[in-house]
Amino acid sequence: xxxxxxxxxxxxxxxxxxxxxxxxxxxxxxxxxxxxxxxxxxxxxxxxxxxxxxxxxxxxxxxxxxxxxxxxxxxxxxxxxxxxxxxxxxxxxxxxxxxxxxxxxxxxxxxxxxxxxxxxxxxxxxxxxxxxxxxxxxxxxxxxxxxxxxxxxxxxxxxxxxxxxxxxxxxx
Numbered sequence: 001x002x003x004x005x006x007x008x009x010x011x012x013x014x015x016x017x018x019x020x021x022x023x024x025x026x027x028x029x030x031x032x033x034x035x036x037x038x039x040x041x042x043x044x045x046x047x048x049x050x051x052x053x054x055x056x057x058x059x060x061x062x063x064x065x066x067x068x069x070x071x072x073x074x075x076x077x078x079x080x081x082x083x084x085x086x087x088x089x090x091x092x093x094x095x096x097x098x099x100x101x102x103x104x105x106x107x108x109x110x111x112x113x114x115x116x117x118x119x120x121x122x123x124x125x126x127x128x129x130x131x132x133x134x135x136x137x138x139x140x141x142x143x144x145x146x147x148x149x150x151x152x153x154x155x156x157x158x159x160x161x162x163x164x165x166x167x168x169x170x171x172x
Contacts, residue, residue, distance in 0.1 A: 001061040001062060005060075006096060007112070025164075026058050033061050037056055038128050040156075043119070067105075073093040095108075097132065
């Protein structure tokens with residue numbers, strides 16, 4: 001099993017519901033296990049994409065190859081109403097890390113090329129894996145967050161996002 005980290009974000013519609021659905025779908029990935037997820041963070045958007053976002057990060061251990069996992073994530077986005085050309089989105093799923101692998105091939109860029117520049121990624125990621133070491137930069141997630149100069153506001157929410165389960169029932 002490969003330890004992966006997936007960024008989850010939404011800034012349209014019922015953001016909490018979209019994030020809960022995404023978590024639930026990640027929990028149903030074949031040959032994978034949703035290990036845990038961060039708290040939800042309300043975040044100021046980066047660029048002209050509307051806002052505010054609800055962001056969190058999930059750890060998924062998987063046997064899926066990275067390219068297959070990315071395809072499933074993009075299909076999940078579409079299934080949750082993602083319109084790719086638009087900056088605003090019901091769902092954004094980003095493969096942040098795939099173990100300690102570095103992959104740059106046919107649109108698959110791992111680690112995610114801008115994660116170290118984004119507070120909305122690093123804050124929830126540091127909650128889950130502060131000691132995880134970026135395989136290119138050699139720094140831990142906690143040290144990347146501490147050194148970050150991103151001025152965009154990020155606020156941890158008290159109420160957790162509970163993964164959706166089939167039939168609409170939520171696990172606690």
